[in-house]
Amino acid sequence: MSFGSSTASASSAAAAKLPFGRLTTAMITPFRPDGSLDLDAAQKVATYLVDRGNDALIINGTTGEAPTTSDQEKVQLVKAVLDAVGDRAKVVAGVGTNDTAHTIECAKQAEAAGADGLLVVTPYYNKPPQDGLRAHFTAVADATGLPILVYDIPGRAGVEIKTETLIALAEHPRIVAVKDAKGDVAGATKVLANTDLFYYCGADELNLAWLAIGAVGVASVVAHVASEPYRQLIDAVVAGDLATAQKIDRRMVPAVEAIMTRTQGAIMVKAALKLAGVIEHATLRSPLVEATAEQVDWLTTDLKTAGLIA
Secondary structure, three states, X not given: OOOOOOOOOOOHHHHOOOOOXXXXXXXXXXXXXXXXXXHHHHXXXXXXXXXXXXXXXXXXXXXXXXXXXXXXXXXXXXXXXHHHHOOOOEEEEEOOOOOHHHXXXXXXXXXXXXXXXXXXXXXXXXXXXXXXXXXXXXXXXXXXOOOEEEEEOHHHHOOOOOHHHHHHHOOOOOEEEEEEXXXXXXXXXXXXXXXXXXXXXXXXXXXXXXXXXXXXXXXXXXXXXXXXXXXXHHHHHXXXXXXXXXXXXXXXXHHHHHHHOOOOHHHHHHHHHHHOOOOOOOOOOOOOOOOOHHHHHHHHHHHHHOOOOO
């Protein structure tokens, strides 16, 4: 099966001026059947995504199963993906933890490995107050020379980054963008009106809505199998062609449901990439488990409905 061939983007020149382009995929981390890191497969996935229009790849994030990979493995992934994509795409390294000192250490390691930017998630589980969030993000931004994509995802972190905190963080020269999986359209509009922060939608069901209010792009999970339609969706919005954007967005609904609602996203994305022949093994590290046969059947049906497989 194939999810499509390479495509050129009408907005690629404009995207090059943005910190992380417009189309970004939060990339999986492939493992061998024994659970060991598969760098060859990671390079294959990275090449596959860049060939299909991605301006940047986010590695070592949630979809990359960062909670179960070591700091050393994370550095190996950065280097391997950089070797695979060269200067064709930005490589953004996830470095966020719930320990500021550890996050700074990871940030420095990613910078030394050659990363183009950093994804820094809200510290999770320990629920810091907003003053603590400001101190955390500022300390990480001070630690390297890399641009930072702040990741606001209260559903996983347990705490949101409030609008006023984002406006304050925007004053730092290296805090340049937000990956939003919170869905507060009114709050984001206020941030956009009062800062120069770039927004990337981090929830695929809201991609068109966020682009409509001024997000510059998406940081997608579903783009593993839908990079080309999402590239077309973004280009349509940039061109002011709302009707085309709506048509594409609505066609992707079954794919978004298949990957983001049936079970955990990394599980279904790996199953989809295995269906496509991009990866040989859909292995995940515990506590995540592979998709069941029934889930793969649902996935296949939904991807066909979305026009992503024949």
